[in-house]
Amino acid sequence: METPRMSTTTDTIRAAAGYLASWVEAQAAHQRVPGVQVAIRSEGELVLDLAVGVADVTTGEPLRTDHLFRIASHSKTFTATAILQLVEQGRLRLDDPVGSYVPELADGGSPVAAVTVRELLGHQGGVIRDGDQADFWQLEYPFPDRATLLADVLAHGHVHERNEHFKYSNVGYSLLGLVIEAVTGTTFAEHLHTAVVAPLGVTHTGAELDPARAGEYAAGHTGLLLGAVDRETIEHVDTRAMAAATGFYSTAADLTVYGSAHCLGDTRLLSDDSKRIMQRLESVVSQDDGTEIGRYGVGIELKTVGKRALVGHSGGYPGHITRTYIDPKAKLVVSVLTNAVDGPADQIAVGLLALVDLALNPPKATDTTSDTATADGDAETPAAEATTADPARFTGRFAGLMGLMDLTVLGGRPVIVHPTYPDPKAAHDELEVLDDDRLLLRAEASFGPAGEVVHLTRAEDGTITSVRVGGMTSWPLADFLARRSSMTRVAAPKVSA
CATH class of the missing domain: 3.40.710.10 (DD-peptidase/beta-lactamase superfamily)
Incomplete structure (x- = not known):
């Protein structure tokens, strides 16, 4: 997908200001x-x-x-x-x-x-x-x-x-x-x-x-x-x-x-x-x-x-x-x-x-077509250039047992940022939109799940209700806090009648 560019440097920073504020709020609270x-x-x-x-x-x-x-x-x-x-x-x-x-x-x-x-x-x-x-x-x-x-x-x-x-x-x-x-x-x-x-x-x-x-x-x-x-x-x-x-x-x-x-x-x-x-x-x-x-x-x-x-x-x-x-x-x-x-x-x-x-310096474009089968059985990941999905639909703060994760838009493109880390550049992942429910992590040398598909679930109104990255699910912060206690102990196995 061609990364949209703002008309000036200041336009780009102004467009990112909402997330910059959210990041500061997370840092202050943390x-x-x-x-x-x-x-x-x-x-x-x-x-x-x-x-x-x-x-x-x-x-x-x-x-x-x-x-x-x-x-x-x-x-x-x-x-x-x-x-x-x-x-x-x-x-x-x-x-x-x-x-x-x-x-x-x-x-x-x-x-x-x-x-x-x-x-x-x-x-x-x-x-x-x-x-x-x-x-x-x-x-x-x-x-x-x-x-x-x-x-x-x-x-x-x-x-x-x-x-x-x-x-x-x-x-x-x-x-x-x-x-x-x-x-x-x-x-x-x-x-x-x-x-x-x-x-x-x-x-x-x-x-x-x-x-x-x-x-x-x-x-x-x-x-x-x-x-x-x-x-x-x-x-x-x-x-x-x-x-x-x-x-x-x-x-x-x-x-x-x-x-x-x-x-x-x-x-x-x-x-x-x-x-x-x-x-x-x-x-x-x-x-x-x-x-x-x-x-x-x-x-x-x-x-x-x-x-x-x-x-x-x-x-x-x-x-x-x-x-x-x-x-x-x-x-x-x-x-x-x-x-x-x-x-x-x-x-x-x-x-x-x-x-x-x-926001100002997106990475150079790479070939996002993958012939690797996904966990959901996709035979091939379609090229990100084929989609017209709005990156703004892929935003929110999500949490799992291992911490916080933000989906946001910087410089017109979707990225993942971990807002409690001191260095957001070292703790971010570049994304490309595949379709309304899938994003692709940029393929690069990594200790994380680079090159894999990120899966989203949405409510009827389009709100993201969960994000699965590297096979692990995160939820909107309030939803995670409601379920966190149940995630601190291994669930008892079900006994068949």
Whole structure:
């Protein structure tokens, strides 16, 4: 069967959005995440804006798409953007030493005074990560103010020589916030609003906790340690002098607007020249045995997912774990925000990218005619090209004793996806329609039933009542749950009269 193709990439992703939402719902439920907020923007169009679960487990308030999340280290990309804007304006240079803007460092004789703006942006300054006393992350005491921050840097800030090791540093980015204040003569929050947030027209993004919007924040939650079943909420706090490293709040939808401004050709915030500086590989982060654990540019993370070269950032704040990926060439942005310390934001974001790529990149056509006899005695499987059946008739969520299975349509073709698996691409099967009650699994090397016929049964209204794959039957989820107990014991043999 000829695979129908959408007119544009965005059309294809928009058509798949319903299933992407269903997949996220399954992931959230399976991993017991209180709430997940997701947005996907393609070529400037918001194709998915979703909220799943609750904003607060103690009240049961449903999570909304306009609930605010603390996006933590996403803040670094906002800070880097503001720095590059000031570079474009000729107000500072990337190779300026931080001590020329924060004189307390030079006056105190700290080696950190010689670290350049570029080195701080790329975490190559050898600066202490969070400070000698950093239990403010656990709300033991407030985040540091300027005086406390600088006192800690003077006493403990120098850890490595410049460019000796990649050393991720929230303290280093906090110093960049002080640089911005010195250059602009305004507070970090005021300048970031004027220079970065306002030009995008977003209204749910800011540089620091806003007490006036207290009721809009999704609660943060503790993790489920060692099988725990209960979570506690975590209070939101002001990050004070560390806002440039970790203070920002936003929504998934707003972050896709911001992310799209980092796509090539978009001039709302930066020139493409500056974006290339940010997105250029500065550091390959490896363990001693050579195992690569990450890549970093100038204020932004780099990662390859599938064949996509992505930029973006994660965020880890007490109670919120977040992730945004940007494909600057394809103009695709995926943002996932979770409201728990153990929230699988990165895993869900990577899974969504895999589903998008499954929709956009169907496998090459193969000869689907088979002369293998089936279990039902078919002498030959007819070629799939002969059917005109609508792939949309082959959709639904089904369950058997071994787990969940989705029949869905991606890129105009039917596929099987196992929605609780973390990698949907590795746990999917391509299908071709034979007739209204039969599908054919793509013939390929496999540990599963590749090349076999999938059999469906339908009710009078056409609803699928069961699916048999590899000889094993699955039913709609509610039907399976009703019969599950009877499937946990071997049925007693019937005794003839």
